[in-house]
Structures are given as C-alpha cells and as structure tokens.
Amino acid sequence: MIKLIRKLLLVFGINKAQKHSMALLIIFMLLPLSGCQLLGDSNSIKGDFSHYYIWIKSLNDEEVEQEIIQQKSNKDSGYAAADIHLIMLYSLPNSPIHNPYTAKTLLNDYPLAPYSGSTFSDTDLAFIVMLKDQLNQQLLILKQLENYKGVYQQSKKVNAVQELKINQLNKQIIQLKKIEKTISKRGQ
Numbered sequence: 001m002i003k004l005i006r007k008l009l010l011v012f013g014i015n016k017a018q019k020h021s022m023a024l025l026i027i028f029m030l031l032p033l034s035g036c037q038l039l040g041d042s043n044s045i046k047g048d049f050s051h052y053y054i055w056i057k058s059l060n061d062e063e064v065e066q067e068i069i070q071q072k073s074n075k076d077s078g079y080a081a082a083d084i085h086l087i088m089l090y091s092l093p094n095s096p097i098h099n100p101y102t103a104k105t106l107l108n109d110y111p112l113a114p115y116s117g118s119t120f121s122d123t124d125l126a127f128i129v130m131l132k133d134q135l136n137q138q139l140l141i142l143k144q145l146e147n148y149k150g151v152y153q154q155s156k157k158v159n160a161v162q163e164l165k166i167n168q169l170n171k172q173i174i175q176l177k178k179i180e181k182t183i184s185k186r187g188q
Helices: 002-011 016-039 049-057 061-076 082-091 100-109 122-187
Strands: none
Touching: 049 082, 049 122, 061 082, 082 100, 082 122, 100 122
16 A cells, blocks of 8 residues: 555655645545445444344343333334344343244234345354244244143143042942941841
8 A cells, every 4th residue: 555655746746845735635535445345334234143142141131121212222223134133132042031922923913035145244143044944933832832831731720629428439438337336236
C-alpha cells in the first residue's frame, strides 16, 4: 500500500515535504473506507451460531433473561440473526425460558431455504438443521412422556379401584369367617 502511494507521489512530481503530508492525507482518507469494509452489513446473518450457543450455555439464569430481552430488541431493530439467537435461547436446556414448543414454532416460521448457501455459512446451516432435528426429537419424547403420564394416571385409578374391591372382599371374607365360627359353635 505504501509503495503504491510513493509511486503516485512520484508520478505527480510532488517534493519530499509534500510527499509526507500527501501520504498522511491519503492514509487518513483510506482509513474510514477500510473501517467500513470491516464493519460489514449489521443485518447480515453471517455469524457463528455454534459459538453463540456455547456462550449462552455459560450464562446464569439472570444473564439468559437479559440476553433474551437484548435479542428481542435486536429483532425489533432488524438484526437478522436475532431470530436464530432467540430460537437458541428458547431451546437452551435448564434455562428459565426453556420452551421447545416456542423454539420449534419460531424455527418452523423461519425461512431456511432461501438462505442456504448464500447467507448462512455451511457450518451455521448445519447447526440450524441439527437444532431443528433435536427439537423435533425432544418434542416427540415430550409427547411420549405425556402419553406415559396419561397411562400412568389411568393405571393409578384402576389400582385404586382394585384396592377398594380387595378391601371389600377382605371384609366379606372376615364376615364369612365370623359366620362360619358362629355356625360351628352352634353345631357343637
């Protein structure tokens, strides 16, 4: 870059004192341009979602709640990755806002197809697809758990009814034994 500046100064025939001031001027003019290039598009979805997920797993409950408020604010501001960040926050196990149903609903509403290969990196797209598979599996397990709970509650009711019948039969047996003793005492 400096060599290019020196060549330009030689071409225009600028003396040594002017060269230094001109070189500084050019450098100062190029700095904002390179800074803009480094900033990138803040609405871009490019990011490393796996690092974000690892980071949010390290947060305590209060920090997770603050992060979800921040991501909701980011979503309102048009930050493209905020939707995925919210999905990860809702899918985070052992968090105060863990809700796989909400995470799955948000993920189902999120259009992945137009972003594949262009906006998401391959790693991020794979991470999101894996998260979707994990949420599907978790919801399936939760559904099975609900079914098992229903079966368990029904069997508890059946057991209670059976216990009641057993107690009634035991009482009848005791009464029959008393009747038998009474009859056998009369017969002697």
